[in-house]
Amino acid sequence: MPSMKQVTFRDLWQRFAELVHENKSVLNDLDAAIGDADHGSNMDRGLEKAVEALNASPEGSLRADAKLIGMTLMSTVGGASGALWGSGMLKFAAALPDAPEVTWADFVNALGAFVEALSKRGQAVAGDKTMMDVFLPAMVEIQAQLSDEESLPASMVRLADQAKAWSDGTRDLVAKRGRAAYLGERSAGHIDPGSLSSAFWFEALAGAVGQQ
Amino acid sequence: MKKIIDAVDTIVDQALDGMVIAYPEYLQRVEGTSVLARRVPKGTGKVGLVSGGGSGHEPAHAGYVGYGMLDAAVAGEVFTSPTPDQVYAGIKAADHGAGVLLVVKNYTGDVMNFDIARELADADGIATEVVLVNDDIAVQDSLYTTGRRGIAGTVFVHKIAGATAEEGASLATVKAVGDEVVANIASMGFALTSCTVPANGKPTFELGENEIEMGVGIHGEPGIERMPMMSAADLTAFLYHRLVEELALVPNERVAAMVNSMGATPGIELAIMAGHLAALVKGSQLSLEKVLMGEFMTSLEMAGASLTLLRLDDTRARRLGAACDTPALRVVTH
Known part of the structure; x- marks a missing residue:
């Protein structure tokens, strides 16, 4: 059974922050088409603070890190993304055992709690053109892939590719939740920015697991 | 982009301080927060009113803080809902023992962040209610979508619910009055x-x-x-x-x-x-x-x-x- 070490978990968030930072204007532009043009800026601001907070925090446990990330995102991102990522990461933290290293199954279980928190708070289902269009199928996939140490990196790379494809798939959808929903049919033809930042999270996960 | 700003990151912070400088007789900033509250707080035992949302809607929302309208306004980044900790700071500033009514425009982010703030208030024993404003008829209301947005009509809610609170009405009454405004x-x-x-x-x-x-x-x-x-x-x-x-x-x-x-x-x-x-x-x-x-x-x-x-x-x-x-x-x- 593979594990998730604290250093890998921190690496994942560092990579996620970098990906969002590099793609800040891509995310803002996607948001401009169907929302209010600031998804990249908001996520970038929060993730920069979250990584800062992690770096300043003494090594403790994944759970403490996840809680710190949740609290930081909730108080710095703003908007729906801040509420979802923030409260989701708090549930993620609560589902983890308090240890510097957890099993892969623990990590996947905590991710399940995160996704459940998103569902509850955001009330979006698959096909609503939101971040759930990445997280819901990814959850199914990651649970099906409880793989061994050796195959994990490759399967996470595959998952990251799928996540990108699921995000691309939001292009054809008509938004039913979030600010893009106000556009109705006009929201079709544009990728949902929240789904793309979510896909970046899986890209970061694949990168961090590959380094482990 | 041609705007009278110094840096994108400091816009909201600078603007909040500027509001206090321009309207010192009305406003004070709750230290360390993005909350502007009444300079002279409402009397004990009256329902407080809090509104807020992203910045960029000026004079909303701090422009409506004062006698007969809001007790506190919470500012988020430009066009971004404020975070729960900030909303909660606004609730605390507006609480005078009779509970606090939150006037929230119906946007996914605002609804979620104000909800989390209510959970924080609940944990501290401050009663809160919400009036969700959804006056924009351009977007269709439907079970399957986010529903209508809140726009300019929100100001009428501030005015009429604010007057009701000033009369000394209960939290339930002020909420009911706010909901009635929204329905009309x-x-x-x-x-x-x-x-x-x-x-x-x-x-x-x-x-x-x-x-x-x-x-x-x-x-x-x-x-x-x-x-x-x-x-x-x-x-x-x-x-x-x-x-x-x-x-x-x-x-x-x-x-x-x-x-x-x-x-x-x-x-x-x-x-x-x-x-x-x-x-x-x-x-x-x-x-x-x-x-x-x-x-x-x-x-x-x-x-x-x-x-x-x-x-x-x-x-x-x-x-x-x-x-x-x-x-x-x-x-x-x-």
Whole structure:
């Protein structure tokens, strides 16, 4: 059974922050088409603070890190993304055992709690053109892939590719939740920015697991 | 991007301090937060009112902090809902022992962040209620979507619920009054230009010389339909008839109206709209009892306007006419 070490978990968030930072204007532009043009800026601001907070925090446990990330995102991102990522990461933290290293199954279980928190708070289902269009199928996939140490990196790379494809798939959808929903049919033809930042999270996960 | 700013990151912080400098007799900043609260707090035992949302809608929301309206306003980043900790700081500033009413515009982010803040207040024993404002009739209400947005009509909720709280009514009553305003209000707006969100640095959408965007919200987001430019008479009539139909107004009913600039449209154009509005109201045999005209709920430097109609009854009319004293709205009764 593979594990998730604290250093890998921190690496994942560092990579996620970098990906969002590099793609800040891509995310803002996607948001401009169907929302209010600031998804990249908001996520970038929060993730920069979250990584800062992690770096300043003494090594403790994944759970403490996840809680710190949740609290930081909730108080710095703003908007729906801040509420979802923030409260989701708090549930993620609560589902983890308090240890510097957890099993892969623990990590996947905590991710399940995160996704459940998103569902509850955001009330979006698959096909609503939101971040759930990445997280819901990814959850199914990651649970099906409880793989061994050796195959994990490759399967996470595959998952990251799928996540990108699921995000691309939001292009054809008509938004039913979030600010893009106000556009109705006009929201079709544009990728949902929240789904793309979510896909970046899986890209970061694949990168961090590959380094482990 | 050409804006009077120093850095994108410091816009909201600087603007909040600037509001206090301009309106020291009304406002104080709750230290370490993005909350502006009344300089002279309301008396103990009265319901507090908190509103807020993203910045960029000035004079909303801090402009409505003062006697007869809000107790505290919470500012998020430009067009971004404030975070739960900030909203909670606003709730604490507005709590005078009788609970706090949150006036929230119906946007996914605002609803979630105010909800989490309510959970924090609940844990500390502060009673809260929410009035969700969804006056924008451009977007359809449906079980399957986020529902309608809250736009300029929110100011009427601040005014009438605020007057009710000032009378000493209970939290349940103030909420009920707020909900009643929401049930009797309709708004719709259009854009002649987009606006530039500072974090993005370029206009959110492009409009041709003869194009307008109909049914826009207040975040520079595209509207529901692109239309050819119209005369002031046609624009006012287009919005007016939709609002009247939505509210199912019938002859001899009483209304209040708001002609609101989206930020860049000058008062002279609003006044032309107000003239057309009066004629249209007369044509429908309605009684126009109050017109608010000016910048009330803006979308940065967007050019355009929105029109709001509020159905009045005796109580709402009285509370709309009750004294209030805030940076952006004053009603003098003597």
